[in-house]
Amino acid sequence: MYKKLGLIGLAASISLVGCSEKSDSKAREETTMQDEHQHKEEHSGTEKVPADLQKAKHPHFKVGSEAIIISDHMEGMKGAQATVEGAYNTVAYVVSYKPTTGGKTVKNHKWVIQEEIKNAENETTEKGDKVILKANHMKGMKGAEATIVSAKETTVYMVSYTSKTSGEELKNHKWVTEDELEEIK
Incomplete structure (x- = not known):
């Protein structure tokens, strides 16, 4: 009996050592991803969008159409088939911010839009500008001070999709940009 327990313990130890020997770069990459998305993304959303957001008149991906998400800015998103719920013309920003709930700075969050x-009204902010977020995509985001990392004028899409990793149905996710979608072949 004791020999069996000893062998089980030895096997578990070897397994744990093997698991802990990831390459340094892979471990750093995973830590960075965890830091960037340490707060749970509010995946399920509502159809509600900012009142001053302009619908796109001729979007590449029409409302009701389906597309493949080619972005990986959220876990489970890349390769998922999405239904376009809305298409809007705006400026999309990558931001870094300190959550109002505390914790580490969330770096390079995609996407917050002008509205x-x-x-912000109609004035586009530039790289390095400090702003206050009205977005509520993640816990601690609304009201947080953020730094603009980059900006681009584009069509943004609100999409519904099923996560490739969790199998969870995500409704009205805000936002993906046009270059993060691909036509279904």
Whole structure:
């Protein structure tokens, strides 16, 4: 009996050592991803969008159409088939911000749009500008001070899809950009 327990313990130890020997770069990459998305993304959304957001008149992906998400800015997104729920013309920003709930800075969050920045109106902000977020994509985001990392004028899409990793149905996810979608072949 004791020999069996000893062998089980030895096997578990070897297994744990093997698991802990990831390459340094892979471990750093995983840590960075965890840091960037340490707060749970509010996947399921509503159809509600900012009142001043303009619908795209001629979007490449029409409302109701389906596309493949080629972006990996969220776990389970890349390769998922999505239904386009809305298409809007705006400026999309990558931002880094300190959550109002505390914790580490969330770096390079994609995407916050012009209409989700407090007092932005029609003035595009630039790289390095400090802004206050109205977006509520993640816990601690609304009201947080953010730094603009990059900006681009584009069509953004609200999409529904099933996560490739969890199998969870995600409704009205805000936002993906046009270059993060691909036509179904």
